[in-house]
Amino acid sequence: MKTRRIIIVTGSSRGIGHDVAAHFLARGDIVHGCSRGPVTSANRRYRHHALDVGDEAAVVAMIREVVARDGRIDALINNAGIASMNHALLTPAKVAQDIFSTNFQGTFLFCREVAKAMLRRKTGRIVNFTSIAHPLRLEGESLYAASKAAVESFTQILARELGPTGITVNAVGPSPVPTDMVRNVPRRKMDALLSRQAIPRFGTSADVVNVVEFFLSPASEFVTGQVIYLGGVSG
Amino acid sequence: MNAEPTPEKIRQVILRTLPRAEGDNPAIFGAGASLDSLGLVNFLADLEYRLAEAFGCEVVLASDRAMSRRRSPFRDANALTEYIMELLTT
Numbered sequence: 001m002k003t004r005r006i007i008i009v010t011g012s013s014r015g016i017g018h019d020v021a022a023h024f025l026a027r028g029d030i031v032h033g034c035s036r037g038p039v040t041s042a043n044r045r046y047r048h049h050a051l052d053v054g055d056e057a058a059v060v061a062m063i064r065e066v067v068a069r070d071g072r073i074d075a076l077i078n079n080a081g082i083a084s085m086n087h088a089l090l091t092p093a094k095v096a097q098d099i100f101s102t103n104f105q106g107t108f109l110f111c112r113e114v115a116k117a118m119l120r121r122k123t124g125r126i127v128n129f130t131s132i133a134h135p136l137r138l139e140g141e142s143l144y145a146a147s148k149a150a151v152e153s154f155t156q157i158l159a160r161e162l163g164p165t166g167i168t169v170n171a172v173g174p175s176p177v178p179t180d181m182v183r184n185v186p187r188r189k190m191d192a193l194l195s196r197q198a199i200p201r202f203g204t205s206a207d208v209v210n211v212v213e214f215f216l217s218p219a220s221e222f223v224t225g226q227v228i229y230l231g232g233v234s235g
Numbered sequence: 236m237n238a239e240p241t242p243e244k245i246r247q248v249i250l251r252t253l254p255r256a257e258g259d260n261p262a263i264f265g266a267g268a269s270l271d272s273l274g275l276v277n278f279l280a281d282l283e284y285r286l287a288e289a290f291g292c293e294v295v296l297a298s299d300r301a302m303s304r305r306r307s308p309f310r311d312a313n314a315l316t317e318y319i320m321e322l323l324t325t
Contacts (some may be wrong), residue, residue, distance in 0.1 A: 060292055060293050060295055064293055065283070068287075116280035116284070117280075117284075117301055119276070119280045119281070120280070120284065164273065165277075
Protein backbone atom coordinates (compact mmCIF):
# COMPACT_ATOMS: atom_id res chain seq x y z
CA MET A 1 0.00 0.00 0.00
CA LYS A 2 1.31 3.44 -0.92
CA THR A 3 1.79 6.00 1.84
CA ARG A 4 -0.31 9.15 1.52
CA ARG A 5 2.23 11.97 1.46
CA ILE A 6 1.71 15.61 2.42
CA ILE A 7 3.24 17.63 -0.40
CA ILE A 8 3.51 21.35 -1.12
CA VAL A 9 3.65 22.43 -4.76
CA THR A 10 4.27 26.11 -5.43
CA GLY A 11 2.94 27.62 -8.64
CA SER A 12 0.32 24.89 -8.88
CA SER A 13 -2.34 26.78 -10.83
CA ARG A 14 -0.93 26.07 -14.29
CA GLY A 15 1.89 24.66 -16.36
CA ILE A 16 4.29 22.12 -14.91
CA GLY A 17 3.21 22.89 -11.32
CA HIS A 18 -0.39 22.06 -12.16
CA ASP A 19 0.62 18.77 -13.79
CA VAL A 20 2.95 17.79 -10.94
CA ALA A 21 0.17 18.49 -8.42
CA ALA A 22 -2.29 16.47 -10.54
CA HIS A 23 0.17 13.55 -10.55
CA PHE A 24 0.41 13.54 -6.75
CA LEU A 25 -3.37 13.79 -6.38
CA ALA A 26 -3.86 10.87 -8.77
CA ARG A 27 -1.44 8.89 -6.64
CA GLY A 28 -3.50 9.60 -3.51
CA ASP A 29 -1.31 12.23 -1.85
CA ILE A 30 -2.54 15.38 -0.10
CA VAL A 31 -1.38 18.47 -1.99
CA HIS A 32 -1.18 22.03 -0.74
CA GLY A 33 -0.75 24.26 -3.76
CA CYS A 34 -0.28 27.98 -4.09
CA SER A 35 -0.41 30.72 -6.66
CA ARG A 36 -1.20 34.43 -6.67
CA GLY A 37 -4.88 33.92 -7.40
CA PRO A 38 -7.56 31.59 -6.05
CA VAL A 39 -8.05 28.12 -7.54
CA THR A 40 -11.05 25.92 -7.08
CA SER A 41 -10.53 22.20 -7.23
CA ALA A 42 -13.05 19.39 -6.96
CA ASN A 43 -10.40 17.17 -5.41
CA ARG A 44 -10.83 17.10 -1.62
CA ARG A 45 -7.16 16.25 -1.15
CA TYR A 46 -6.13 19.53 -2.81
CA ARG A 47 -5.95 22.71 -0.72
CA HIS A 48 -5.11 26.00 -2.35
CA HIS A 49 -3.39 28.99 -0.78
CA ALA A 50 -3.50 32.31 -2.64
CA LEU A 51 -0.25 34.18 -2.01
CA ASP A 52 2.84 35.78 -3.48
CA VAL A 53 5.73 33.34 -2.90
CA GLY A 54 8.09 36.27 -2.28
CA ASP A 55 5.96 37.53 0.66
CA GLU A 56 7.65 36.33 3.86
CA ALA A 57 4.68 36.74 6.20
CA ALA A 58 2.33 34.97 3.78
CA VAL A 59 4.71 32.02 3.34
CA VAL A 60 5.24 31.67 7.10
CA ALA A 61 1.46 31.70 7.66
CA MET A 62 0.84 29.12 4.93
CA ILE A 63 3.40 26.64 6.24
CA ARG A 64 2.16 26.98 9.83
CA GLU A 65 -1.38 26.37 8.55
CA VAL A 66 -0.33 23.24 6.64
CA VAL A 67 1.45 21.80 9.70
CA ALA A 68 -1.46 22.70 11.99
CA ARG A 69 -3.87 20.95 9.64
CA ASP A 70 -1.93 17.89 8.45
CA GLY A 71 0.73 17.54 11.16
CA ARG A 72 3.73 17.29 8.86
CA ILE A 73 5.19 18.04 5.43
CA ASP A 74 6.83 15.21 3.52
CA ALA A 75 7.93 17.07 0.42
CA LEU A 76 8.23 20.54 -1.05
CA ILE A 77 8.18 21.05 -4.82
CA ASN A 78 9.42 24.60 -5.37
CA ASN A 79 8.12 25.10 -8.89
CA ALA A 80 6.81 28.69 -8.90
CA GLY A 81 8.71 30.81 -11.36
CA ILE A 82 8.38 33.66 -13.84
CA ALA A 83 10.40 34.55 -16.92
CA SER A 84 10.91 37.66 -18.95
CA MET A 85 12.73 37.18 -22.19
CA ASN A 86 14.55 40.32 -23.18
CA HIS A 87 18.01 41.66 -23.89
CA ALA A 88 19.77 42.57 -20.62
CA LEU A 89 20.19 46.18 -21.77
CA LEU A 90 16.45 46.48 -22.29
CA THR A 91 15.42 44.96 -18.97
CA PRO A 92 13.87 47.36 -16.42
CA ALA A 93 15.08 47.07 -12.81
CA LYS A 94 11.53 46.28 -11.69
CA VAL A 95 11.48 43.20 -13.94
CA ALA A 96 14.80 42.02 -12.47
CA GLN A 97 13.40 42.56 -8.97
CA ASP A 98 10.21 40.62 -9.74
CA ILE A 99 12.10 37.70 -11.28
CA PHE A 100 14.39 37.38 -8.26
CA SER A 101 11.51 37.83 -5.82
CA THR A 102 9.54 34.94 -7.29
CA ASN A 103 12.27 32.63 -8.53
CA PHE A 104 14.88 33.02 -5.84
CA GLN A 105 13.30 34.63 -2.76
CA GLY A 106 10.19 32.46 -3.12
CA THR A 107 12.36 29.33 -3.31
CA PHE A 108 14.40 30.47 -0.32
CA LEU A 109 11.40 31.33 1.87
CA PHE A 110 9.60 28.05 1.19
CA CYS A 111 12.81 26.07 1.79
CA ARG A 112 13.42 27.89 5.07
CA GLU A 113 9.95 27.49 6.47
CA VAL A 114 9.34 23.94 5.25
CA ALA A 115 12.75 22.77 6.44
CA LYS A 116 11.89 24.05 9.94
CA ALA A 117 8.80 21.83 9.91
CA MET A 118 10.75 18.88 8.50
CA LEU A 119 13.47 19.28 11.15
CA ARG A 120 10.97 18.24 13.81
CA ARG A 121 10.64 14.80 12.18
CA LYS A 122 14.23 14.58 10.88
CA THR A 123 13.09 13.69 7.40
CA GLY A 124 11.87 15.40 4.25
CA ARG A 125 12.44 16.01 0.58
CA ILE A 126 12.87 19.38 -1.11
CA VAL A 127 12.98 19.71 -4.89
CA ASN A 128 13.78 23.14 -6.33
CA PHE A 129 13.32 24.16 -9.95
CA THR A 130 16.15 25.42 -12.10
CA SER A 131 16.25 25.58 -15.90
CA ILE A 132 18.53 24.68 -18.78
CA ALA A 133 18.62 28.44 -19.46
CA HIS A 134 21.45 28.62 -16.92
CA PRO A 135 23.86 25.93 -18.23
CA LEU A 136 23.12 26.86 -21.87
CA ARG A 137 23.78 30.56 -21.13
CA LEU A 138 20.73 31.53 -23.18
CA GLU A 139 20.87 35.00 -24.71
CA GLY A 140 17.75 37.01 -23.93
CA GLU A 141 17.22 35.21 -20.63
CA SER A 142 20.03 36.69 -18.57
CA LEU A 143 17.91 37.66 -15.56
CA TYR A 144 15.90 34.44 -15.61
CA ALA A 145 19.05 32.32 -15.96
CA ALA A 146 20.80 34.31 -13.21
CA SER A 147 17.88 33.71 -10.84
CA LYS A 148 18.09 29.98 -11.59
CA ALA A 149 21.87 30.00 -11.04
CA ALA A 150 21.11 31.46 -7.62
CA VAL A 151 18.58 28.67 -6.99
CA GLU A 152 21.17 26.04 -7.92
CA SER A 153 23.85 27.47 -5.67
CA PHE A 154 21.36 27.82 -2.82
CA THR A 155 20.17 24.22 -3.36
CA GLN A 156 23.68 22.82 -3.16
CA ILE A 157 24.66 24.76 -0.05
CA LEU A 158 21.34 24.14 1.73
CA ALA A 159 21.81 20.43 0.99
CA ARG A 160 25.08 20.57 2.92
CA GLU A 161 23.61 22.61 5.77
CA LEU A 162 20.75 20.13 6.11
CA GLY A 163 22.87 17.07 5.34
CA PRO A 164 22.91 15.73 8.91
CA THR A 165 19.17 16.27 9.43
CA GLY A 166 17.59 13.67 7.13
CA ILE A 167 16.30 16.33 4.73
CA THR A 168 17.48 16.15 1.13
CA VAL A 169 17.57 19.16 -1.22
CA ASN A 170 17.90 18.70 -4.97
CA ALA A 171 16.93 20.50 -8.16
CA VAL A 172 15.44 19.58 -11.50
CA GLY A 173 16.12 21.64 -14.61
CA PRO A 174 13.46 21.10 -17.24
CA SER A 175 14.15 21.69 -20.91
CA PRO A 176 11.41 23.74 -22.62
CA VAL A 177 7.96 22.32 -21.95
CA PRO A 178 5.15 23.80 -24.06
CA THR A 179 3.54 25.96 -21.33
CA ASP A 180 2.48 29.60 -21.17
CA MET A 181 6.05 30.51 -20.20
CA VAL A 182 7.55 29.51 -23.57
CA ARG A 183 4.50 30.12 -25.78
CA ASN A 184 5.67 33.58 -26.89
CA VAL A 185 9.16 32.49 -27.93
CA PRO A 186 9.49 32.56 -31.74
CA ARG A 187 9.54 29.09 -33.33
CA ARG A 188 12.94 29.75 -34.95
CA LYS A 189 14.51 30.51 -31.57
CA MET A 190 12.87 27.51 -29.98
CA ASP A 191 14.19 25.17 -32.70
CA ALA A 192 17.69 26.57 -32.21
CA LEU A 193 17.39 25.97 -28.48
CA LEU A 194 16.11 22.39 -28.86
CA SER A 195 19.01 21.62 -31.24
CA ARG A 196 21.45 22.28 -28.37
CA GLN A 197 19.96 19.43 -26.33
CA ALA A 198 21.27 15.87 -26.67
CA ILE A 199 17.66 14.80 -27.26
CA PRO A 200 16.18 17.59 -29.41
CA ARG A 201 12.51 17.62 -28.48
CA PHE A 202 10.20 19.50 -26.15
CA GLY A 203 10.03 18.10 -22.65
CA THR A 204 6.78 17.02 -21.04
CA SER A 205 5.44 17.34 -17.53
CA ALA A 206 5.80 13.56 -17.27
CA ASP A 207 9.56 13.94 -17.83
CA VAL A 208 9.68 16.37 -14.92
CA VAL A 209 7.49 14.19 -12.68
CA ASN A 210 9.86 11.28 -13.30
CA VAL A 211 12.83 13.21 -11.87
CA VAL A 212 10.78 14.65 -9.00
CA GLU A 213 9.60 11.16 -7.99
CA PHE A 214 13.20 9.93 -8.12
CA PHE A 215 14.20 12.62 -5.62
CA LEU A 216 11.15 11.85 -3.44
CA SER A 217 11.73 8.12 -3.36
CA PRO A 218 12.63 6.73 0.09
CA ALA A 219 15.51 4.95 -1.66
CA SER A 220 16.97 8.38 -2.58
CA GLU A 221 17.82 9.31 1.01
CA PHE A 222 21.54 9.41 0.06
CA VAL A 223 20.95 11.75 -2.93
CA THR A 224 21.24 15.44 -2.07
CA GLY A 225 22.68 18.64 -3.54
CA GLN A 226 22.17 17.33 -7.08
CA VAL A 227 20.91 19.12 -10.17
CA ILE A 228 19.39 17.03 -12.96
CA TYR A 229 18.75 18.70 -16.32
CA LEU A 230 16.40 17.16 -18.82
CA GLY A 231 17.05 16.63 -22.52
CA GLY A 232 20.69 15.71 -22.09
CA VAL A 233 21.92 19.19 -21.16
CA SER A 234 25.01 19.21 -18.93
CA GLY A 235 25.92 21.75 -16.28
CA MET B 236 -8.12 29.60 22.90
CA ASN B 237 -4.47 30.62 23.11
CA ALA B 238 -2.83 31.99 26.26
CA GLU B 239 -1.72 35.62 26.52
CA PRO B 240 2.08 35.76 26.17
CA THR B 241 3.87 37.06 29.26
CA PRO B 242 7.64 37.11 29.88
CA GLU B 243 7.38 34.26 32.38
CA LYS B 244 5.22 32.08 30.13
CA ILE B 245 7.61 32.65 27.22
CA ARG B 246 10.60 31.84 29.41
CA GLN B 247 8.95 28.56 30.40
CA VAL B 248 8.39 27.62 26.74
CA ILE B 249 12.07 28.38 26.06
CA LEU B 250 13.20 26.23 28.99
CA ARG B 251 10.95 23.35 27.88
CA THR B 252 12.29 23.57 24.32
CA LEU B 253 16.01 23.74 25.20
CA PRO B 254 17.57 20.28 25.02
CA ARG B 255 19.56 20.97 28.22
CA ALA B 256 18.33 23.74 30.52
CA GLU B 257 20.23 24.09 33.76
CA GLY B 258 19.59 26.98 36.15
CA ASP B 259 17.22 29.93 35.83
CA ASN B 260 18.96 31.57 32.91
CA PRO B 261 20.78 28.92 30.88
CA ALA B 262 23.16 29.99 28.12
CA ILE B 263 21.78 29.09 24.68
CA PHE B 264 24.40 29.95 22.07
CA GLY B 265 27.95 31.24 22.38
CA ALA B 266 30.56 30.88 25.12
CA GLY B 267 29.55 28.36 27.78
CA ALA B 268 26.46 27.24 25.87
CA SER B 269 25.66 23.67 24.93
CA LEU B 270 24.22 24.30 21.46
CA ASP B 271 26.35 24.33 18.33
CA SER B 272 25.08 26.17 15.22
CA LEU B 273 23.01 23.22 13.98
CA GLY B 274 21.65 22.78 17.49
CA LEU B 275 20.63 26.45 17.49
CA VAL B 276 18.85 26.02 14.15
CA ASN B 277 16.93 23.01 15.50
CA PHE B 278 16.10 24.80 18.74
CA LEU B 279 14.83 28.00 17.06
CA ALA B 280 12.76 26.06 14.52
CA ASP B 281 11.19 24.02 17.33
CA LEU B 282 10.65 27.12 19.47
CA GLU B 283 8.77 28.97 16.69
CA TYR B 284 6.31 26.07 16.48
CA ARG B 285 5.91 25.84 20.27
CA LEU B 286 5.28 29.59 20.51
CA ALA B 287 2.66 29.30 17.77
CA GLU B 288 0.99 26.40 19.62
CA ALA B 289 1.06 28.14 22.99
CA PHE B 290 0.16 31.69 22.00
CA GLY B 291 -1.16 31.48 18.42
CA CYS B 292 1.54 33.86 17.21
CA GLU B 293 3.65 33.51 14.08
CA VAL B 294 7.15 34.77 14.74
CA VAL B 295 10.31 34.38 12.70
CA LEU B 296 13.08 34.42 15.30
CA ALA B 297 16.00 34.81 12.89
CA SER B 298 14.83 38.27 11.80
CA ASP B 299 16.81 41.30 10.62
CA ARG B 300 16.44 42.73 14.09
CA ALA B 301 18.08 39.69 15.72
CA MET B 302 20.92 39.39 13.21
CA SER B 303 21.89 43.07 13.25
CA ARG B 304 22.35 43.32 17.04
CA ARG B 305 25.78 43.65 18.60
CA ARG B 306 24.71 41.34 21.46
CA SER B 307 22.88 38.26 20.22
CA PRO B 308 19.36 37.76 21.58
CA PHE B 309 20.11 34.04 21.40
CA ARG B 310 22.83 34.16 24.07
CA ASP B 311 20.67 33.06 27.02
CA ALA B 312 17.06 32.42 28.10
CA ASN B 313 16.47 35.89 29.55
CA ALA B 314 17.79 37.71 26.47
CA LEU B 315 15.67 35.52 24.22
CA THR B 316 12.57 36.08 26.36
CA GLU B 317 13.04 39.83 26.14
CA TYR B 318 13.57 39.64 22.37
CA ILE B 319 10.45 37.51 21.79
CA MET B 320 8.35 39.91 23.88
CA GLU B 321 9.69 42.73 21.71
CA LEU B 322 8.74 40.84 18.53
CA LEU B 323 5.24 40.24 19.84
CA THR B 324 4.57 43.74 21.01
CA THR B 325 6.08 45.94 18.29
